[in-house]
Amino acid sequence: MNGIKYGILHSQTDNSMRDSVMTVEKLVAQAKNLGASAAALTDHGVMTGYMEFMKLCRKEGMNPIVGVEAYVEEGNEGARHLILMAKDYIGFKALIKAVSESNTRIAKVDGIWCPRMNKDILSKHFGPNGEGHWHVIGTSSCIKGVLATLITTKMETEKKVEMLKTKQKEYESPKAAGFLKNTKAFETLNIRQRQLEDEIAELNQIANRSLMALEHRAQEVFDGSDEGNLAREVLKAAGKEKEMVCMELEAKRQEKRTVDQEMSVLKPVIQQQKASVAKWEQLQSQIEEARKGCAADESLDEVLRQEACWYREKFWYW
Numbered sequence: 001m002n003g004i005k006y007g008i009l010h011s012q013t014d015n016s017m018r019d020s021v022m023t024v025e026k027l028v029a030q031a032k033n034l035g036a037s038a039a040a041l042t043d044h045g046v047m048t049g050y051m052e053f054m055k056l057c058r059k060e061g062m063n064p065i066v067g068v069e070a071y072v073e074e075g076n077e078g079a080r081h082l083i084l085m086a087k088d089y090i091g092f093k094a095l096i097k098a099v100s101e102s103n104t105r106i107a108k109v110d111g112i113w114c115p116r117m118n119k120d121i122l123s124k125h126f127g128p129n130g131e132g133h134w135h136v137i138g139t140s141s142c143i144k145g146v147l148a149t150l151i152t153t154k155m156e157t158e159k160k161v162e163m164l165k166t167k168q169k170e171y172e173s174p175k176a177a178g179f180l181k182n183t184k185a186f187e188t189l190n191i192r193q194r195q196l197e198d199e200i201a202e203l204n205q206i207a208n209r210s211l212m213a214l215e216h217r218a219q220e221v222f223d224g225s226d227e228g229n230l231a232r233e234v235l236k237a238a239g240k241e242k243e244m245v246c247m248e249l250e251a252k253r254q255e256k257r258t259v260d261q262e263m264s265v266l267k268p269v270i271q272q273q274k275a276s277v278a279k280w281e282q283l284q285s286q287i288e289e290a291r292k293g294c295a296a297d298e299s300l301d302e303v304l305r306q307e308a309c310w311y312r313e314k315f316w317y318w
Contacts (some may be wrong), residue, residue, distance in 0.1 A: 003035025040065035094132020138315030
């Protein structure tokens with residue numbers, strides 16, 4: 001079996017919760033067995049095993065590199081990983097202080113309560129004015145690293161968006177032709193319904209108007225007189241008007257019954273469509289939320305470059 005030429009620079013032990021079951025002793029023994037001249041201990045968020053690790057490495061004639069795979073998270077965007085390794089004792093002291101301060105920002109990461117660093121902590125301890133500036137080596141870790149996640153987050157976002165869009169196809173869009181047609185038809189019917197209610201109310205007043213006074217007047221005057229003839233003509237005209245109004249009233253009532261029937265048929269259809277549209281819009285909100293903070297393709301390279309430069313200014317690199 002070919003040995004490791006230089007060393008092992010990324011390893012966890014059982015001090016890393018849910019990440020490894022390997023003890024510090026087994027790590028050193030395996031590194032020795034592989035022929036490594038040096039090994040780094042980079043447990044997640046903690047440095048609790050470094051004393052045993054250093055003793056065992058020196059016993060085996062190996063160079064111990066003390067480090068940590070830090071969790072980096074500004075808010076709740078998801079913790080990213082950053083491997084930090086002390087170059088010397090000054091770097092070691094800075095690492096100890098940074099890890100201690102990260103314990104003031106403990107939060108759940110993948111279901112586990114973990115200490116988190118952020119850029120303020122990194123700048124304080126490893127920036128140009130920090131004790132550990134250029135006394136600590138930094139690497140971008142794994143697929144969950146501070147740089148890799150910029151790419152994977154976009155890929156995961158695109159995958160999530162596609163899943164949401166597929167789900168959206170099960171529901172109606174607010175711009176769906178059928179939904180727009182039905183809502184427009186219902187609005188038109190609703191307007192006509194209110195118009196008919198007003199017209200029917202007005203016609204009802206005329207249809208229910210009493211002709212008794214005109215009838216009494218026509219009976220009181222003498223037949224053949226001008227006054228009598230006029231009274232009877234007025235009564236006849238009023239009766240004719242009432243008859244026409246009653247006919248128009250019945251026509252309006254029939255029209256309203258038709259409108260009411262059409263609305264009663266259309267209403268549950270629209271309610272179902274609106275419920276479908278609401279689910280579509282809810283998914284659309286999730287799509288828009290998922291896309292927030294995700295760099296566009298044309299700017300991703302620039303975001304990666306800026307982020308890499310930020311870390312390069314703080315840490316020693318090869």
